Amino acid sequence: MKSIQIRIFSVVCSPSLSTNRRNLIGTLTSLPTLPLDLIIEILSRLPVKQLLQLRCVCKLWKSLISDSKFAKKHLHLSTTYTLHGIDNQNYYSKHVLKSYSLNSSVSIAQIHLPSNGYVRFLGSCNGVLCLGEEEDGGDLFLVRLWNPSIRKFKELPPVRKPHSYHLGMSGFGYNPISDNYKVVVVLLPSDNVEDNGNYFSENEVKVHTLGTDSWKSVSVFPFAGVFVQQLGQYVSGTINWLVCTDIMQGQYFIASVDLGKESYQKVLLPDDSGEVDNYILRLSVFRDCLCLIFGEDVWVMKEYGNKESWIKLFTISYVRDHHCTSSCYIIHPTYIFEDDRVLLSCGSYRECIDGTWKHISYRCNCKNGTSKFIEFEHMLEVCIESLISPCHLSNARM
């Protein structure tokens, strides 16, 4: 009895037929056809650009590829990264957002940003970049979302900053609990510039939840210090910034905001990290975990928030006598990719003082000892390739 049931089960579930059985049974189909769930598995492994083309295959595929659930599945499997830089060359002309693949310094796409003021990145999450533009002489900060892989824009409500405050830190991230995205900006009083424009004992924090039409003020950062990096790093529902409390003593911690609860937490650095120096310490993300780059050592926090879970993953060694790097005064890794590729941030002595760093993509082939350097024009933001549309990010019902 049992074995008969099994036979029926197997026939119903897998309707495709191999060549042998086709001859025996004489069916209409001449090729094995794959069920939709298998097609979805295969499509979610294809590059975004091709998927946009494949929307032309048929009506079903058009709605499938545009579906946000499919976008999430594709994101989960995506391993392709792109780099983006803003060309603010001429303050009065339109700004250009240039996109690059990791393999070449020739940009793969350029778009003109409709802007009148200075444009900068506010954050990056799940393949969507968040851009901010300081209105020339005004109190408003314009905010937009942009997915460079699918070339979709969304304008968000502008954020108003109090007079004599400037935008200090920012972040853009996903809250998995409510399946929603938020933008966070930290506004700082501008008269603190004697110390450092990023000192934040006094501050205002505003949050915008996508789908709503405004920004709300939330409680301020309860800690004091200097932000080392302006752009927050998004990791599992939190945004994280590296903070320095005492540059002489090398005291650092990570200030984090939980996007769901809108509460703050201090995340501590590993104990035995060695001597810390502002120039070589960098907070990043690697394999969805917080990643700290100390010079050439890469540490990863396996369990978010748990100081004991920091482990040193590896040490990066790069060839210093290559023409790209030999003239650099400071050179340190800022982003680690899966395929042994590293993004290095570099500058000559002059450039360090001017703050005009640039990025170099470095890949070392350990098997044959070759290395490949690609030099980019300016500082870049890393973004993963995804189908996530900025226009469909919120699930809020207005």
Next chain:
Amino acid sequence: MASSSSNLISLKTSDGTVFKVERALAKTMKTVQAIIEEADANIYMIPIHNVFSHHMDMIIDYYKLSVAGKSKEFSVEKLDNDELKDFLLAVHYLNMEDLFEVLTQAVADRLEKKSVGYVRKYFGIENDFTPEEYAAIRKKNDWAFKGDDIEPEEDEEKQEE
């Protein structure tokens, strides 16, 4: 749970061949595992209906390589497109996670950068857009069809394998 005292499980493929496989290999097949667990008494032989002996040969190859830590050496290059799809269906039926991922990635690799027409033919899909609808959607995504890494669009009539 029904269990025979030996470490080998007998699997009978659609073409009547019996394979005696290690219990550990049978465990990677969730469909088979479910059958074993649901059976009241000992099962002598488990029929695996959508799987042929040539599939089992490859499954055993993959298993041996992955046990030796060499799963990256497993290749399906020698299979043509239909054979690969067929194998994927068999592995899908058996519900084998790792090998399923390897095969879906292999199919994706073969389809990467291929044109719309090629992909349609590969999956045996009919274009159900009217010419106007097709022109509209093609125009809307036009930028996605440009670039060095894109194969030129092919006519519906002349397809290459």
